[in-house]
Amino acid sequence: MVLPITFITLIWVIKIAEIVIGVSFINFGIYPREIKGLIGIISLPLIHADWNHLLSNTLPILFLGTGIYYFYPLSSKKVILIIYLFTGILVWLFARPTYHIGASGLIYGLAAFLFFSGLIRRDKRAITLALLVTFFYGSLIWGVLPVDPGISWEGHLFGALTGIICAFIFRKSDPYKRYDWEDEPDDEEKPEISYDKN
Template identity: 45%
Template sequence: MSQESSSKALARELKRHAVILGSCIALMWAVHLVNQFLFAGSLNNFGIYPRNPNSLRGIILMPLLHGNFAHILSNTASFLVLGWLVLIRGLRHFIWVSLISILVSGLGIWFFGSAGIHIGASGLIFGYFGFLLLYGLFERSLPSIALSLMVMFFYGSLIWGIFPGDDPRISWEGHLFGFIGGVLAAKFLSGK
């Protein structure tokens, strides 16, 4: 493959990544804006209320719902960076890690979460974090290990988010189970 054709292939791939991540972020923001300005935040009731059978739909809807603009801004930045690092492994990895992280995070919250509403994309983001941190360990290839070490260096402090904290508005359970989902996805996708 010539230098020019490989550059064009890389540009096409980066454009595809931008469309995929941009579409996900646009959906999150569209839901947030509609929720804030048309429904005064009442769509957040479609999040997860632990052990309430009526809120099982929240497992899928939770990543789209955010409490305020600071919440969605924080999740947007982390989703963009960590989501892209997962996406460079391939679309298949991105889809599987996203689905497993959302399901494990949501079910973990539903079964074990503290009382109150749980919303936000943090479980998904912590799933990406767990996947990126441990995929190198499971796959045992030099590029994967290098990526895991890079994520540990730049995002390692996220690990503290999986432990109970002082702010009852932060769903540490969502972080913990999202992280576990990411680790399970890393094991599954490494084929080992």
């Protein structure tokens, strides 16, 4: 829970600094296949175009980030780091030649990881979370398609692909914790009922 809140605080401080200083940090985003764009691999998720962009990414980061730490405490840091870095690297290698900014790629990566981990592990808790992710963020699927030239659909796509790959890589880490109620037999002995026949 600490890391998602720290990350959210950081992206808000960066946006406030932009406003106070009166500059734009968009040039610190990823510009594919240009040396100047390499810094964006680190700074891509930290920079947002405007308040709406920032607000739309804040709650998903909090919800998904908290979910991954709660359900996958052993692998969560590795998964987040891989999604963070490899989404940026893939955007730099393959995306359109324009500045790419925002935490959406990270969000897509976390959502994909949680969804596919739940399915792969057949973990009831993770599947429940996966269904919640699908319910609240099911519209994410359309974000991986080039429907809006102003949106980095490549960041969404590469984030999601990285999340899916992580779900397979880490499928055996964080062993599933069983609860007492799960160990109860399905077919409990039913008490014998006696009654009078008239």
